[in-house]
Amino acid sequence: MATTSVADIVRLGPVIPVLAFDNATQGEHVSRALHAGGVKVLEITLRTAAGLEAIKRAAQIAPDIVVGVGTITKPEHCALAKNAGAKFGVSPGLTREIHDASLDAGLPLLPGVMTPSDIIAAMELGYEIVKFFPAVPAGGIAMLNAFHGPFPTLKFCPTGGITPETAPNFLALPNVVCVGGSWLTPKAALTAENWAEVTRLARAASELARPVR
Template sequence: MATSTVADIVRLGPVIPVLAFDTPEQGEHVSRALHAGGVKVLEITLRTAAGLEAIERAAQIAPDIVVGVGTITKPEHCALAKKAGAKFGVSPGLTREIHQASLDAGLPLLPGVMTPTDIIVAMELGYEIVKFFPAVPAGGLNMLQAFHGPFPTLKFCPTGGITSESAINFLALPNVVCVGGSWLTPKAALAAQDWAEVTRLARAASELARPVR
Protein backbone atom coordinates (compact mmCIF):
# COMPACT_ATOMS: atom_id res chain seq x y z
CA MET A 1 0.00 0.00 0.00
CA ALA A 2 1.44 3.38 -0.96
CA THR A 3 1.77 5.35 2.26
CA SER A 4 4.88 7.43 2.03
CA THR A 5 4.48 9.71 5.02
CA VAL A 6 3.31 9.64 8.62
CA ALA A 7 0.57 12.10 7.62
CA ASP A 8 -0.81 9.51 5.19
CA ILE A 9 -0.56 6.69 7.70
CA VAL A 10 -2.25 8.32 10.69
CA ARG A 11 -5.31 9.11 8.59
CA LEU A 12 -5.97 5.46 7.77
CA GLY A 13 -7.87 4.92 11.02
CA PRO A 14 -8.69 6.58 14.32
CA VAL A 15 -6.81 4.04 16.47
CA ILE A 16 -3.34 2.55 16.09
CA PRO A 17 -3.07 -0.51 18.32
CA VAL A 18 0.16 -0.75 20.32
CA LEU A 19 1.21 -4.39 20.32
CA ALA A 20 3.73 -6.56 22.15
CA PHE A 21 3.83 -10.27 21.36
CA ASP A 22 5.16 -13.31 23.20
CA THR A 23 5.75 -15.22 19.96
CA PRO A 24 5.72 -14.46 16.24
CA GLU A 25 2.81 -16.91 15.87
CA GLN A 26 0.75 -14.93 18.39
CA GLY A 27 1.63 -11.79 16.50
CA GLU A 28 0.40 -13.22 13.23
CA HIS A 29 -2.92 -14.36 14.73
CA VAL A 30 -3.53 -10.98 16.41
CA SER A 31 -2.53 -9.00 13.33
CA ARG A 32 -4.96 -11.01 11.18
CA ALA A 33 -7.73 -10.53 13.75
CA LEU A 34 -7.15 -6.77 13.90
CA HIS A 35 -7.11 -6.48 10.12
CA ALA A 36 -10.36 -8.47 9.92
CA GLY A 37 -11.89 -5.83 12.20
CA GLY A 38 -10.88 -3.01 9.87
CA VAL A 39 -7.66 -1.88 11.55
CA LYS A 40 -5.16 -1.24 8.77
CA VAL A 41 -2.33 0.31 10.80
CA LEU A 42 -0.44 -1.63 13.48
CA GLU A 43 2.37 -0.62 15.80
CA ILE A 44 4.30 -3.76 16.73
CA THR A 45 6.79 -2.91 19.44
CA LEU A 46 10.31 -4.13 20.05
CA ARG A 47 9.53 -4.73 23.73
CA THR A 48 9.82 -8.49 23.19
CA ALA A 49 12.18 -10.70 21.21
CA ALA A 50 9.30 -11.65 18.91
CA GLY A 51 8.89 -8.09 17.61
CA LEU A 52 10.89 -8.15 14.39
CA GLU A 53 9.58 -11.51 13.16
CA ALA A 54 6.04 -10.47 14.07
CA ILE A 55 6.50 -7.35 11.92
CA GLU A 56 7.78 -9.47 9.05
CA ARG A 57 4.78 -11.79 9.21
CA ALA A 58 2.18 -9.04 9.70
CA ALA A 59 3.51 -7.05 6.73
CA GLN A 60 2.62 -9.96 4.44
CA ILE A 61 -0.98 -10.43 5.62
CA ALA A 62 -2.68 -8.11 3.13
CA PRO A 63 -1.71 -5.43 0.59
CA ASP A 64 -3.56 -2.72 2.52
CA ILE A 65 -1.97 -3.37 5.92
CA VAL A 66 0.59 -0.84 7.19
CA VAL A 67 2.89 -2.19 9.87
CA GLY A 68 5.00 0.09 12.02
CA VAL A 69 7.69 -0.65 14.56
CA GLY A 70 7.26 0.75 18.05
CA THR A 71 9.55 1.43 20.97
CA ILE A 72 12.44 2.61 18.82
CA THR A 73 15.01 3.61 21.43
CA LYS A 74 18.25 3.03 19.49
CA PRO A 75 19.32 4.29 16.05
CA GLU A 76 20.00 0.75 14.81
CA HIS A 77 16.35 -0.21 15.37
CA CYS A 78 15.37 1.82 12.29
CA ALA A 79 17.31 -0.22 9.74
CA LEU A 80 16.33 -3.53 11.38
CA ALA A 81 12.64 -2.61 11.29
CA LYS A 82 12.79 -1.41 7.69
CA LYS A 83 14.42 -4.69 6.67
CA ALA A 84 11.65 -6.62 8.45
CA GLY A 85 8.99 -4.79 6.43
CA ALA A 86 7.97 -1.92 8.68
CA LYS A 87 6.52 1.08 6.84
CA PHE A 88 7.01 3.58 9.70
CA GLY A 89 8.57 3.88 13.13
CA VAL A 90 7.34 5.11 16.50
CA SER A 91 9.60 6.20 19.33
CA PRO A 92 8.79 7.08 22.95
CA GLY A 93 11.20 10.01 22.69
CA LEU A 94 13.50 11.63 20.15
CA THR A 95 17.22 12.15 19.71
CA ARG A 96 19.02 13.58 16.73
CA GLU A 97 20.70 10.20 16.26
CA ILE A 98 17.37 8.39 16.00
CA HIS A 99 16.07 11.11 13.68
CA GLN A 100 19.07 10.69 11.36
CA ALA A 101 18.86 6.90 11.48
CA SER A 102 15.20 7.02 10.42
CA LEU A 103 16.14 9.23 7.46
CA ASP A 104 19.02 6.94 6.51
CA ALA A 105 16.73 3.89 6.66
CA GLY A 106 13.92 5.59 4.73
CA LEU A 107 11.59 4.92 7.66
CA PRO A 108 9.04 7.70 8.35
CA LEU A 109 9.08 8.42 12.09
CA LEU A 110 6.38 9.35 14.58
CA PRO A 111 8.54 10.65 17.44
CA GLY A 112 7.44 10.77 21.06
CA VAL A 113 7.22 14.05 22.98
CA MET A 114 6.06 14.94 26.47
CA THR A 115 7.18 18.50 27.19
CA PRO A 116 7.24 21.84 25.34
CA THR A 117 11.02 21.45 24.99
CA ASP A 118 10.55 18.04 23.37
CA ILE A 119 8.05 19.60 20.97
CA ILE A 120 10.35 22.45 19.99
CA VAL A 121 13.18 20.00 19.27
CA ALA A 122 10.86 17.85 17.13
CA MET A 123 9.60 20.86 15.22
CA GLU A 124 13.16 22.08 14.61
CA LEU A 125 13.85 18.71 13.00
CA GLY A 126 10.84 19.15 10.72
CA TYR A 127 8.16 17.03 12.38
CA GLU A 128 4.54 18.12 11.96
CA ILE A 129 2.96 15.08 13.66
CA VAL A 130 4.22 13.68 16.95
CA LYS A 131 3.27 11.05 19.51
CA PHE A 132 2.28 12.47 22.91
CA PHE A 133 3.55 9.90 25.39
CA PRO A 134 2.67 8.84 28.02
CA ALA A 135 -0.53 10.73 27.29
CA VAL A 136 -2.66 10.25 30.40
CA PRO A 137 0.14 10.34 33.02
CA ALA A 138 1.57 13.44 31.29
CA GLY A 139 -1.64 15.46 31.54
CA GLY A 140 -4.02 13.91 29.03
CA LEU A 141 -6.73 16.07 27.51
CA ASN A 142 -5.79 19.17 29.51
CA MET A 143 -2.17 19.04 28.38
CA LEU A 144 -3.10 18.62 24.73
CA GLN A 145 -5.49 21.56 24.98
CA ALA A 146 -2.70 23.63 26.53
CA PHE A 147 -0.28 22.65 23.74
CA HIS A 148 -2.68 23.92 21.09
CA GLY A 149 -2.04 27.57 22.01
CA PRO A 150 1.76 27.77 21.54
CA PHE A 151 1.87 25.02 18.89
CA PRO A 152 -1.30 25.58 16.81
CA THR A 153 -0.13 23.72 13.70
CA LEU A 154 1.26 20.63 15.40
CA LYS A 155 -0.77 17.40 15.32
CA PHE A 156 -0.62 14.64 17.92
CA CYS A 157 -1.16 10.92 18.29
CA PRO A 158 -1.64 10.57 22.06
CA THR A 159 -0.67 7.15 23.41
CA GLY A 160 -0.48 5.77 26.92
CA GLY A 161 -3.38 5.18 29.29
CA ILE A 162 -6.11 5.77 26.69
CA THR A 163 -9.13 3.46 26.88
CA SER A 164 -12.02 2.54 24.63
CA GLU A 165 -14.15 4.95 26.67
CA SER A 166 -11.75 7.92 26.66
CA ALA A 167 -10.53 7.61 23.07
CA ILE A 168 -13.46 9.56 21.65
CA ASN A 169 -12.65 12.54 23.88
CA PHE A 170 -9.07 12.65 22.62
CA LEU A 171 -10.19 12.30 19.00
CA ALA A 172 -12.49 15.30 19.43
CA LEU A 173 -9.55 17.63 20.07
CA PRO A 174 -8.55 19.80 17.08
CA ASN A 175 -4.86 18.86 17.36
CA VAL A 176 -5.36 15.08 17.57
CA VAL A 177 -5.27 13.01 14.36
CA CYS A 178 -5.46 9.55 15.91
CA VAL A 179 -4.78 7.74 19.17
CA GLY A 180 -2.63 4.79 20.13
CA GLY A 181 -3.85 2.14 22.52
CA SER A 182 -3.45 -1.37 23.83
CA TRP A 183 -7.09 -2.01 24.75
CA LEU A 184 -7.72 -3.81 21.44
CA THR A 185 -5.64 -6.75 22.67
CA PRO A 186 -6.63 -7.52 26.28
CA LYS A 187 -4.39 -10.03 28.03
CA ALA A 188 -7.29 -12.37 28.77
CA ALA A 189 -8.27 -12.58 25.11
CA LEU A 190 -4.69 -13.28 24.04
CA ALA A 191 -4.26 -15.93 26.73
CA ALA A 192 -7.47 -17.63 25.59
CA GLN A 193 -6.53 -17.18 21.91
CA ASP A 194 -9.89 -15.48 21.48
CA TRP A 195 -9.15 -13.85 18.13
CA ALA A 196 -12.86 -13.13 17.55
CA GLU A 197 -12.83 -10.83 20.58
CA VAL A 198 -9.82 -8.98 19.15
CA THR A 199 -11.69 -8.56 15.86
CA ARG A 200 -14.76 -7.27 17.73
CA LEU A 201 -12.70 -4.67 19.59
CA ALA A 202 -10.94 -3.70 16.37
CA ARG A 203 -14.23 -3.16 14.59
CA ALA A 204 -15.50 -0.93 17.40
CA ALA A 205 -12.27 1.09 17.35
CA SER A 206 -12.41 1.48 13.58
CA GLU A 207 -15.88 2.95 13.84
CA LEU A 208 -14.96 5.66 16.36
CA ALA A 209 -16.02 9.05 15.02
CA ARG A 210 -13.47 11.74 14.50
CA PRO A 211 -13.66 15.14 12.79
CA VAL A 212 -12.38 15.31 9.22
CA ARG A 213 -9.16 17.32 9.18
Protein backbone atom coordinates (compact mmCIF):
# COMPACT_ATOMS: atom_id res chain seq x y z
CA MET A 1 0.00 0.00 0.00
CA ALA A 2 1.54 3.27 -1.13
CA THR A 3 -0.37 5.38 1.38
CA THR A 4 2.13 6.99 3.72
CA SER A 5 0.54 10.03 5.39
CA VAL A 6 -2.10 10.31 8.06
CA ALA A 7 -4.01 12.69 5.78
CA ASP A 8 -4.30 9.92 3.17
CA ILE A 9 -5.04 7.17 5.69
CA VAL A 10 -7.96 8.88 7.47
CA ARG A 11 -9.72 9.39 4.15
CA LEU A 12 -9.78 5.68 3.29
CA GLY A 13 -12.96 5.12 5.28
CA PRO A 14 -15.36 6.89 7.63
CA VAL A 15 -14.65 4.57 10.58
CA ILE A 16 -11.36 3.27 11.96
CA PRO A 17 -12.08 0.32 14.25
CA VAL A 18 -10.23 0.39 17.56
CA LEU A 19 -9.21 -3.20 18.29
CA ALA A 20 -7.86 -5.15 21.26
CA PHE A 21 -7.37 -8.90 20.93
CA ASP A 22 -7.12 -11.76 23.38
CA ASN A 23 -4.68 -13.53 21.07
CA ALA A 24 -3.16 -13.14 17.61
CA THR A 25 -5.35 -15.83 16.05
CA GLN A 26 -8.47 -13.95 17.11
CA GLY A 27 -6.88 -10.81 15.71
CA GLU A 28 -6.29 -12.43 12.34
CA HIS A 29 -9.88 -13.66 12.08
CA VAL A 30 -11.30 -10.26 13.05
CA SER A 31 -8.98 -8.38 10.69
CA ARG A 32 -10.03 -10.61 7.79
CA ALA A 33 -13.69 -10.16 8.68
CA LEU A 34 -13.36 -6.37 8.84
CA HIS A 35 -11.52 -6.26 5.52
CA ALA A 36 -14.21 -8.43 3.94
CA GLY A 37 -16.73 -5.78 5.04
CA GLY A 38 -14.82 -3.02 3.29
CA VAL A 39 -12.83 -1.64 6.22
CA LYS A 40 -9.32 -0.99 4.93
CA VAL A 41 -7.85 0.81 7.95
CA LEU A 42 -7.41 -0.91 11.32
CA GLU A 43 -6.11 0.40 14.63
CA ILE A 44 -4.78 -2.58 16.58
CA THR A 45 -3.96 -1.44 20.07
CA LEU A 46 -1.19 -2.42 22.42
CA ARG A 47 -3.69 -2.85 25.26
CA THR A 48 -3.04 -6.60 25.23
CA ALA A 49 0.08 -8.71 24.81
CA ALA A 50 -1.25 -9.95 21.46
CA GLY A 51 -1.06 -6.52 19.84
CA LEU A 52 2.25 -6.70 17.98
CA GLU A 53 1.73 -10.21 16.62
CA ALA A 54 -1.82 -9.28 15.57
CA ILE A 55 -0.42 -6.28 13.68
CA LYS A 56 2.11 -8.50 11.94
CA ARG A 57 -0.56 -10.95 10.78
CA ALA A 58 -3.11 -8.32 9.79
CA ALA A 59 -0.58 -6.42 7.69
CA GLN A 60 -0.18 -9.48 5.48
CA ILE A 61 -3.89 -10.06 4.78
CA ALA A 62 -4.22 -7.94 1.64
CA PRO A 63 -2.20 -5.34 -0.29
CA ASP A 64 -4.82 -2.64 0.30
CA ILE A 65 -5.07 -3.03 4.08
CA VAL A 66 -3.52 -0.30 6.24
CA VAL A 67 -2.76 -1.46 9.76
CA GLY A 68 -1.98 1.02 12.50
CA VAL A 69 -0.85 0.62 16.09
CA GLY A 70 -2.98 2.14 18.82
CA THR A 71 -2.39 3.08 22.44
CA ILE A 72 1.16 4.31 21.88
CA THR A 73 2.13 5.53 25.34
CA LYS A 74 5.91 5.03 25.23
CA PRO A 75 8.47 6.16 22.64
CA GLU A 76 9.73 2.60 22.13
CA HIS A 77 6.30 1.49 20.94
CA CYS A 78 6.87 3.30 17.63
CA ALA A 79 9.82 1.23 16.40
CA LEU A 80 8.31 -2.02 17.68
CA ALA A 81 5.07 -1.39 15.79
CA LYS A 82 6.84 -0.25 12.62
CA ASN A 83 8.91 -3.45 12.63
CA ALA A 84 5.72 -5.49 13.05
CA GLY A 85 4.24 -3.92 9.92
CA ALA A 86 2.26 -0.95 11.20
CA LYS A 87 1.81 1.88 8.69
CA PHE A 88 0.77 4.52 11.22
CA GLY A 89 0.48 5.10 14.95
CA VAL A 90 -2.26 6.44 17.22
CA SER A 91 -1.63 7.77 20.72
CA PRO A 92 -4.10 8.80 23.45
CA GLY A 93 -1.88 11.81 24.17
CA LEU A 94 1.33 13.40 22.93
CA THR A 95 4.78 14.08 24.30
CA ARG A 96 7.84 15.41 22.50
CA GLU A 97 9.52 12.05 23.10
CA ILE A 98 6.74 10.13 21.36
CA HIS A 99 6.73 12.65 18.51
CA ASP A 100 10.48 12.28 18.01
CA ALA A 101 10.28 8.48 18.23
CA SER A 102 7.57 8.36 15.57
CA LEU A 103 9.75 10.44 13.24
CA ASP A 104 12.78 8.25 13.93
CA ALA A 105 10.75 5.12 13.18
CA GLY A 106 9.15 6.57 10.06
CA LEU A 107 5.72 5.97 11.58
CA PRO A 108 3.12 8.67 10.75
CA LEU A 109 1.35 9.61 13.97
CA LEU A 110 -2.24 10.54 14.83
CA PRO A 111 -1.76 12.07 18.27
CA GLY A 112 -4.47 12.32 20.89
CA VAL A 113 -5.66 15.66 22.25
CA MET A 114 -8.39 16.66 24.67
CA THR A 115 -7.84 20.32 25.57
CA PRO A 116 -6.95 23.56 23.77
CA SER A 117 -3.47 23.37 25.30
CA ASP A 118 -3.06 19.85 23.91
CA ILE A 119 -4.12 21.12 20.50
CA ILE A 120 -1.70 24.05 20.52
CA ALA A 121 1.16 21.75 21.53
CA ALA A 122 0.32 19.34 18.70
CA MET A 123 0.04 22.15 16.15
CA GLU A 124 3.39 23.55 17.22
CA LEU A 125 4.88 20.15 16.31
CA GLY A 126 3.28 20.36 12.87
CA TYR A 127 0.20 18.18 13.24
CA GLU A 128 -2.81 19.08 11.08
CA ILE A 129 -4.94 16.04 11.99
CA VAL A 130 -5.38 14.82 15.56
CA LYS A 131 -7.38 12.30 17.52
CA PHE A 132 -9.94 13.80 19.94
CA PHE A 133 -9.96 11.41 22.90
CA PRO A 134 -12.00 10.48 24.83
CA ALA A 135 -14.49 12.15 22.53
CA VAL A 136 -17.83 11.73 24.27
CA PRO A 137 -16.64 12.11 27.90
CA ALA A 138 -14.62 15.19 26.84
CA GLY A 139 -17.61 17.03 25.35
CA GLY A 140 -18.38 15.28 22.08
CA ILE A 141 -19.97 17.24 19.28
CA ALA A 142 -20.36 20.41 21.36
CA MET A 143 -16.62 20.45 22.11
CA LEU A 144 -15.66 19.84 18.49
CA ASN A 145 -17.91 22.71 17.45
CA ALA A 146 -16.21 24.91 20.03
CA PHE A 147 -12.76 23.90 18.76
CA HIS A 148 -13.65 24.92 15.22
CA GLY A 149 -13.59 28.62 16.07
CA PRO A 150 -10.03 28.99 17.40
CA PHE A 151 -8.64 26.11 15.31
CA PRO A 152 -10.47 26.40 11.96
CA THR A 153 -7.92 24.43 9.90
CA LEU A 154 -7.42 21.52 12.29
CA LYS A 155 -9.08 18.18 11.48
CA PHE A 156 -10.13 15.58 14.03
CA CYS A 157 -10.70 11.86 14.35
CA PRO A 158 -12.91 11.66 17.46
CA THR A 159 -12.66 8.36 19.33
CA GLY A 160 -14.22 7.18 22.57
CA GLY A 161 -17.90 6.56 23.26
CA ILE A 162 -19.06 6.90 19.67
CA THR A 163 -21.81 4.51 18.53
CA PRO A 164 -23.24 3.60 15.12
CA GLU A 165 -26.19 5.85 16.00
CA THR A 166 -24.07 8.90 16.83
CA ALA A 167 -21.27 8.40 14.28
CA PRO A 168 -23.18 10.18 11.45
CA ASN A 169 -23.57 13.27 13.64
CA PHE A 170 -19.82 13.40 14.23
CA LEU A 171 -19.02 12.77 10.57
CA ALA A 172 -21.26 15.68 9.56
CA LEU A 173 -19.03 18.18 11.39
CA PRO A 174 -16.77 20.29 9.15
CA ASN A 175 -13.66 19.52 11.23
CA VAL A 176 -14.13 15.73 11.42
CA VAL A 177 -12.47 13.51 8.80
CA CYS A 178 -13.34 10.12 10.31
CA VAL A 179 -14.24 8.53 13.63
CA GLY A 180 -12.76 5.75 15.70
CA GLY A 181 -14.97 3.10 17.20
CA SER A 182 -15.03 -0.22 18.97
CA TRP A 183 -18.63 -1.14 18.09
CA LEU A 184 -17.51 -3.14 15.03
CA THR A 185 -16.19 -5.88 17.28
CA PRO A 186 -18.76 -6.56 20.03
CA LYS A 187 -17.55 -8.94 22.72
CA ALA A 188 -20.42 -11.35 22.14
CA ALA A 189 -19.48 -11.78 18.48
CA LEU A 190 -15.81 -12.32 19.29
CA THR A 191 -16.59 -14.83 22.02
CA ALA A 192 -18.87 -16.76 19.67
CA GLU A 193 -16.34 -16.42 16.83
CA ASN A 194 -19.15 -14.92 14.76
CA TRP A 195 -16.96 -13.38 12.10
CA ALA A 196 -19.94 -12.89 9.77
CA GLU A 197 -21.41 -10.44 12.29
CA VAL A 198 -18.13 -8.50 12.33
CA THR A 199 -18.23 -8.32 8.53
CA ARG A 200 -21.85 -7.12 8.63
CA LEU A 201 -20.99 -4.34 11.08
CA ALA A 202 -17.94 -3.41 9.03
CA ARG A 203 -20.00 -3.14 5.87
CA ALA A 204 -22.53 -0.88 7.60
CA ALA A 205 -19.71 1.31 8.95
CA SER A 206 -18.06 1.53 5.54
CA GLU A 207 -21.29 2.84 4.04
CA LEU A 208 -21.70 5.71 6.51
CA ALA A 209 -21.89 8.99 4.65
CA ARG A 210 -19.50 11.82 5.18
CA PRO A 211 -19.30 15.14 3.38
CA VAL A 212 -16.75 15.55 0.60
CA ARG A 213 -14.07 17.99 1.77
